[in-house]
Amino acid sequence: MLYPYLSVNEKGHLTIAGHDTVDLAERYGTALFVLNVDRLRENCRVYVNTMKECFGEDSMPLFASKSLSFTGIYRLVNECGMGTDIVSPGELYTALRAGFPMEKAFFHGNNKTDEDIDFAIRSGIGYFVVDNEDELVSLNRIAEKHGIKQKILLRIAPGIDPHTHKAIMTGSVDSKFGKAIATGQAKAITEYALSLENVELCGFHCHIGSQIFDCQPFCDAADSMLKFMADIKAQFGYEAKILNLGGGFGVRYVESHPSIDIAENIRLVANHVKTACERLSLAVPTVLMEPGRSIVADTTTTLYTVGSVKEIPGFRNFVSVDGGMADNPRYALYGSEYTVITASKAADPCDYLCTIAGRCCESGDLIQEDVMIAKPQRGDIVAVLTTGAYNYSMASNYNRLPRPAILLVGKGFEKLAVKRETYEDLCRLDLDF
Ligand SMILES: Cc1ncc(COP(=O)(O)O)c(C=O)c1O
Numbered sequence: 001m002l003y004p005y006l007s008v009n010e011k012g013h014l015t016i017a018g019h020d021t022v023d024l025a026e027r028y029g030t031a032l033f034v035l036n037v038d039r040l041r042e043n044c045r046v047y048v049n050t051m052k053e054c055f056g057e058d059s060m061p062l063f064a065s066k067s068l069s070f071t072g073i074y075r076l077v078n079e080c081g082m083g084t085d086i087v088s089p090g091e092l093y094t095a096l097r098a099g100f101p102m103e104k105a106f107f108h109g110n111n112k113t114d115e116d117i118d119f120a121i122r123s124g125i126g127y128f129v130v131d132n133e134d135e136l137v138s139l140n141r142i143a144e145k146h147g148i149k150q151k152i153l154l155r156i157a158p159g160i161d162p163h164t165h166k167a168i169m170t171g172s173v174d175s176k177f178g179k180a181i182a183t184g185q186a187k188a189i190t191e192y193a194l195s196l197e198n199v200e201l202c203g204f205h206c207h208i209g210s211q212i213f214d215c216q217p218f219c220d221a222a223d224s225m226l227k228f229m230a231d232i233k234a235q236f237g238y239e240a241k242i243l244n245l246g247g248g249f250g251v252r253y254v255e256s257h258p259s260i261d262i263a264e265n266i267r268l269v270a271n272h273v274k275t276a277c278e279r280l281s282l283a284v285p286t287v288l289m290e291p292g293r294s295i296v297a298d299t300t301t302t303l304y305t306v307g308s309v310k311e312i313p314g315f316r317n318f319v320s321v322d323g324g325m326a327d328n329p330r331y332a333l334y335g336s337e338y339t340v341i342t343a344s345k346a347a348d349p350c351d352y353l354c355t356i357a358g359r360c361c362e363s364g365d366l367i368q369e370d371v372m373i374a375k376p377q378r379g380d381i382v383a384v385l386t387t388g389a390y391n392y393s394m395a396s397n398y399n400r401l402p403r404p405a406i407l408l409v410g411k412g413f414e415k416l417a418v419k420r421e422t423y424e425d426l427c428r429l430d431l432d433f
Pocket of ligand 1: 064067085108207209210211246247248249290291292293294389
């Protein structure tokens with residue numbers, strides 16, 4: 001099994017932290033996200049403890065809540081000592097509703113409207129991660145209106161290619177995010193930020209991409225950022241206190257993916273940062289990171305009910321389930337890999353080659369192609385593993401499909417965290433005329 005919290009019980013059913021998945025599917029319906037809170041806490045603990053050990057008490061991981069946003073998740077990560085990164089007023093609102101301490105919240109995004117900026121300042125947001133000059137002008141004006149000096153980081157593109165998928169690579173020079181060091185624009189926006197009355201520049205941020213399995217791209221990004229910070233110090237006499245290295249550590253979706261020791265990799269990055277700071281005569285900044293996927297992806301399993309098994313001789317076998325791209329668009333978007341298990345026949349041999357298809361009216365609505373699973377039939381439960389990140393948060397109501405529920409489980413613990421949408425919910429905003 002991919003994770004130690006998965007097992008098979010005497011009925012031959014897949015269990016998650018001891019909970020029978022067939023039983024959960026019966027009681028809560030499918031499609032269903034089942035999130036293991038013990039695993040979540042463990043993932044948070046690794047980041048929180050290692051970052052404090054390496055960089056001191058002020059250093060912390062910020063949960064990148066774009067990967068999974070609902071009220072309860074902000075409570076859970078806060079309890080574990082994490083800050084958060086929010087990227088929209090909707091995520092901000094959800095964090096506020098959860099009572100998340102706003103001083104630990106960082107507001108991202110390459111297009112924050114004046115309303116967003118005003119809302120975030122009124123909410124007492126800790127930091128803006130400013131993307132561009134247009135934002136800076138508005139932020140300075142709105143902060144002045146509120147009579148405050150708003151803390152900010154500047155988002156910088158360090159020009160590092162972490163060799164990951166193009167759609168999830170964000171730190172290169174021609175990225176839509178931030179200002180590139182290579183073009184001189186990073187320096188220009190820094191000079192501008194330092195000239196403003198109502199913003200306090202506290203440091204710099206970069207994010208180079210996602211699904212990165214070793215520390216080298218982070219070390220390269222840190223080198224580039226620290227060299228930039230040293231140049232800024234030499235030119236403007238300003239020494240940044242915070243360096244945020246973004247998110248991006250990889251997750252093992254299938255057996256063939258490498259597993260990564262996150263604590264060890266953070267330690268290697270920390271050593272690299274300290275050596276570079278010494279070389280550049282910089283004080284070691286407070287280092288932040290923004291893990292999303294590596295906090296939540298491997299906590300969650302999606303359960304589906306099989307509706308049909310269609311065999312096309314000489315071509316392929318389709319197993320259709322009662323979900324699909326509306327709750328998990330990642331295969332359709334990026335061809336992302338997943339491990340699939342016939343949860344109701346988890347002790348049977350995995351000898352059936354098939355494609356797992358969703359129920360949306362799109363040929364591209366596939367969850368995974370060419371997987372080997374125990375042959376299912378209508379009514380069987382299929383589990384797709386590692387669906388905690390960028391599934392629920394990317395879910396839509398395409399084809400008017402209600403979004404699934406999220407069930408929290410742990411050892412001897414079970415609690416619904418998000419209700420399944422109803423048909424009434426789907427029509428909530430529709431007006432009669
Ligand atoms: C700015 C920023 N921070 C953090 C993350 C989280 O990355 P991951 O989920 O790969 O850890 C992302 C993801 O796109 C991001 O854009």
